Amino acid sequence: MNRHALLHIPESRYCFPLSKDEIVLRLRTAREDAESGLKVSLIYGVKYDYKEERYTADVPLKYKDELFAYYEIQLKIKDVRFVYIFQLEKNNKIYYYSEDGLTESYNYEDCYYNFFQLPYINENDVMPLVEWMPGSVFYQIFVDRFCVGDENKDMSYIDMRWGDKPTPKSHAGGDLRGIIKRLDYLKDLGISGIYLTPIFLSESNHKYDIIDYKTIDPQFGTTEDLIELVKEAHARGIRLVLDAVFNHCSTKMEQFQDVVKNGRKSKYHDWFIIDGDKADVENRNYECFAYSKSMPKLNTANPDVQKYLLDIATYWIDVADIDGWRLDVADEVSHDFWRMFRKAVKAKKSDAVIIGENWHDAYPALQGDQQDSIMNYAYTKICLDYFAKGICDEAKTVQHLNGILMRNMKQVNYMMLNLLDSHDTERFFTAIGKDKKKLETAIAMTMFMPGAPCLYYGTEQAMEGNHDPDCRRCFNWTKEEWDLDFLEKVKSLIALRKNPVLQLGEISIVEDDNAINVIRSYEGKTLTLQITSPTAYTIY
Incomplete structure (x- = not known):
């Protein structure tokens, strides 16, 4: 038994409630122990009765990554003062795993000192599932490049022809009314969620350098246009x-x-992080985003900044009834602020979703007190390694997919924004050598993962594009140039998400006979995606 691989942490991603009476427990072991027949049982009970009364349940092996195996059980309980230890059996020898680590015996007389415990499930400590997220398919829109809807606006700022290759500073004219105009197209595609890049007053085409958070940029429209967009979207x-x-x-x-x-x-001096008395824009003596002196960093530890930003967060829910926020550079903002942000947003609209931009393991922000999920760039990388770079085979891809599932609680996995590309990356279609069968297979896998799939605008048309700004090309609305067969294939894959099995089903990802098998099961029904190569898949 490899005792160094064993890991269980109470009140963490290894032990968490789904509701007031249902919990998930995970035990990590060495992969080689699991593959050599390790059996795991849970010996559990009520905190104050454990010495005399205990129950036993088998804990099935659920996931395997490169080094570890994960045993997981989902358990209904009658008493929320829950305690437990694990029993491990290998080669006909029994071990116990408690707060004392791995032992060959366990003394129940002294159990109060060393059992694991979930001492009490307080209702407000349970991370709720945003119930509409697992059934949603998102569509990310870079507003300036999607569609021009307002033909009567001031067009003097537009400095590129629609369809020309963009530069970092070019403007094509897309706006909110253009999105309203294309809502029926998105509905027909099967989209049920839209994520917009910033729309507030800014000098850039991307609007990530905001001048006024309560003013819609005139290039994109007005507050009334946003209100109408949300209303019309909700109607669909x-x-x-x-x-x-x-x-x-x-x-x-x-x-x-x-x-x-x-x-x-x-x-406002302390609203920013300045080295000196005055902000020197030319020599940049203040902290900023990356190395961009045009984007000074806000000091979110400052109570006045916190108040200002929280007001904006709730303002647009009040004014336009938006359904949530994607948080730019979320990992560089204080956890303390995001805790306040969550309370303010959820108090205003309890089912508003909060999605962080974090390209890495974001577990510290995903424990129920800050963000609901993140943009799942770890999944993006797995797809690139398999479909584009060919540096991972089917077995390695399965290991990596299981590994990212074990980073977070089940609720978080079912709210993840799973994407192949975005405005910050090379277009996936370009990365895979413009192979439509690879793109189709990758979309199929994305539809089978727990969470909300997110298509970057134009993916359904196999849009090309290298890194920024080339990944932000104009959408081609000339239907005669569309690949209608590919579009229909994408629609059919998106339609799969209407099946509750793919929304709420349990997941198992296994490698068998050199194939990736993603198996979803729910209420006695099962759907399986089998990928035998980057260009070949079967659904059954």
Whole structure:
């Protein structure tokens, strides 16, 4: 028995409640122990009766990554004061695993000192599932490049022809009314969630350098246009999530300009992180996003900044009834602020979703007190390694998929935003050598993963594009140039998500006979995706 591989942590991703009377427990072991016949049982009971009364349940092996195996049990309980230990059996020898580690015997007389416990399930500590997320298929729109809807607006800012290759600073003219115009197209495609890149007042085409958070950029429309967009989207069963850029702002923001002018005398001086009395834009003596001096970092530890940003977060729920926020550069903003943000947003709209931008293991932010999920770039990388780079075979891909599932609680996995590409990456179709069969297979796998699939606009048309800004090309609305056969295949894959098995089903990902098998099961029904190569899959 490899005791160094054993891991269980109470009140963590290894032990968490799904509701007031249902819990999930996980035990990590060495992969080789699981493959050599290790059996795991749970010996559990009520905290105050455990010495005299205990129950036993088998804990099945559920997941295997490169090094470890994970045994998992989902258990209904009658008393929320829950305690337990694990019993491990290998080669006809029995071991016990408790807070004392791995032992060959266990003394129930002294159990109060070393059993694992979930001491009490307080209802407000249970991470709720945003119930509409597992059944949603999202569509990310880079607003300037999707569709021009308002033909009467001031077009003087547009400096590229629709369809030309974009530059970092070019404007094509897409707007909110263009999205309203295409809602029926999105509904027909099977989309039930839209995520927009920023829409607030900014000098750039991407709008990630915001000047005024309560003003819709005139290039995109008006507050009334956003209200109409949300209303019309809701009428079609489509929810809308906006981009919250709260890590940084524009140097043109009123508060930053006041600091430039008045230095430490400005009441906004501590809204930013400045080395010195005055903000020096030319020499950049302040913290910013990446190395961009045009995007000074907001000090989210400052109570006045917190109040300002929380007001914005709830303002757009009040005004436009948006359905949630995607949080830009979420991992560089203080956890303390995100805790306040969650309470404010959920108090205003309990089923609003909060999706962080974090390209890595974001477990510290995904424990129920901050974000519901993240943009699942770890999944993106797994897909690139298998479909594009060919550096992982089917077995390795299965291991990596299981590994990212074990990063988080079950609720989080079922709210993940699973994407192949975005405005920040090379287009997936370009990365895979413009192979439509590979793209189709990757979309199929995305539809089978727990969480919400997210298509970057134009994926259904196999849109090309290298890294930013080329990944932000204009959508081609000339239907005569569409590949209708591929579009129908994408529609049919999206339609699969209407099946409750793919929304709420348990998941098993296994490698068998050099194939990736993603198996979803729910209420006695099963759907299986078998991928035998990057260009070949079967659904049954």
